[in-house]
Amino acid sequence: MRQAGRYLPEYRKVREKVDFLTLTKTPELAAEVTLQPIRRFGMDAAILFSDIMTPLEGMGVELEFAPGPLIRNPVRSAAAVDALRACDPEETVPFVLETLGILRDELPASAPLIGFAGAPFTLFCYLVEGGGSKTFNTAKAFLFAEPAAAVRLLEKLAEMTVSYLTAQAAAGAQALMLFDSWAGLLGPDDYRRFAVPSVTRVLDELAPLELPLIYFPNQGATLLADVAGLGADVVGLDWRTPLSAARATLGPAKAIQGNLDPAALFAPPNELRSRIDRVLEEAGSEPGHIFNLGHGIDRATDPDQVARLVDHVHERTEAADAE
Ligand code: CP3
Numbered sequence: 001m002r003q004a005g006r007y008l009p010e011y012r013k014v015r016e017k018v019d020f021l022t023l024t025k026t027p028e029l030a031a032e033v034t035l036q037p038i039r040r041f042g043m044d045a046a047i048l049f050s051d052i053m054t055p056l057e058g059m060g061v062e063l064e065f066a067p068g069p070l071i072r073n074p075v076r077s078a079a080a081v082d083a084l085r086a087c088d089p090e091e092t093v094p095f096v097l098e099t100l101g102i103l104r105d106e107l108p109a110s111a112p113l114i115g116f117a118g119a120p121f122t123l124f125c126y127l128v129e130g131g132g133s134k135t136f137n138t139a140k141a142f143l144f145a146e147p148a149a150a151v152r153l154l155e156k157l158a159e160m161t162v163s164y165l166t167a168q169a170a171a172g173a174q175a176l177m178l179f180d181s182w183a184g185l186l187g188p189d190d191y192r193r194f195a196v197p198s199v200t201r202v203l204d205e206l207a208p209l210e211l212p213l214i215y216f217p218n219q220g221a222t223l224l225a226d227v228a229g230l231g232a233d234v235v236g237l238d239w240r241t242p243l244s245a246a247r248a249t250l251g252p253a254k255a256i257q258g259n260l261d262p263a264a265l266f267a268p269p270n271e272l273r274s275r276i277d278r279v280l281e282e283a284g285s286e287p288g289h290i291f292n293l294g295h296g297i298d299r300a301t302d303p304d305q306v307a308r309l310v311d312h313v314h315e316r317t318e319a320a321d322a323e
Pocket residue numbers: 001002003004005006015020047048049050051052053065067068069116132179181218296299
């Protein structure tokens with residue numbers, strides 16, 4: 001997760017020349033920074049370089065990054081919800097589709113390409129709040145005060161996300177990931193009422209593509225019984241949930257992804273390796289585990305630690321495969 005980015009000197013070099021939004025809209029550069037971590041570390045999969053906010057501009061949202069997302073016209077009324085446009089990805093995000101095309105040509109066949117989008121509830125949080133927040137009180141107040149308008153907004157976001165991810169698949173994405181970074185802000189009743197219907201719609205409408213669908217409900221430990229009922233093939237987990245407990249709740253039909261604490265990358269190499277071993281042991285192998293961090297890489301991370309992580313996971317999993 002966030003395998004490209006500011007912890008890499010080669011990324012910072014590209015960013016000296018262009019701002020973040022320009023980088024996401026310039027296919028040659030977006031493809032280049034997607035490939036940087038693959039070249040340096042040899043991860044097993046590449047994730048498109050873009051942002052969850054990228055497709056919102058096409059709906060009429062005025063977006064900036066400083067460095068997190070800022071919205072000049074937050075959506076805080078039923079009228080503002082109705083004014084958001086439905087969009088055709090070919091017209092509004094041609095640069096994303098072009099980036100995916102370049103990547104499919106340049107990536108080795110051994111490294112699948114992951115496309116992604118924000119889950120409707122997480123996009124809702126930024127759109128209503130107008131930017132990042134610890135609590136998203138403005139967004140939650142809108143949800144509680146005007147549930148009908150809020151649900152309409154979540155539905156519009158679900159519809160946009162289905163067309164956006166369908167276009168990513170047509171352009172070459174081989175797996176699709178939905179980031180629900182703020183799912184954990186909701187208690188189980190509100191998660192069921194507000195987040196589940198929109199995310200269900202996205203996952204169910206993408207099912208005919210027959211690509212692996214990965215859903216990441218960040219800080220979702222108390223939501224996993226509901227997540228088990230969603231149409232995701234893989235559930236991404238943050239580090240607060242032991243993988244064995246997550247498996248027990250999610251059942252045998254779901255693969256899991258995760259969940260090393262990104263702060264482990266700041267520990268001495270031996271401690272990092274033993275924490276990786278613990279994640280691999282907790283995960284087991286049935287019905288599938290994708291090793292990953294439990295959230296994004298911090299920008300202060302030493303790239304040599306990431307190299308140690310990738311090498312160690314490869315050594316351990318190759319040894320297990322040989323048994
Ligand atoms: O993983 C990758 O390599 C793909 C690229 C990627 C980015 N954002 C690039 C980025 C992905 C998958 C995302 C997803 C994303 N964006 C999420 C979901 C995952 C999560 O972290 O929960 C969210 C919530 C966002 C919104 C967002 N964009 C935030 C909060 C920020 C600020 C981050 C910070 O650390 O300050 C961004 C900006 C952003 N998106 C950067 C990158 C590399 C840093 C911007 C820069 O280069 O200046």
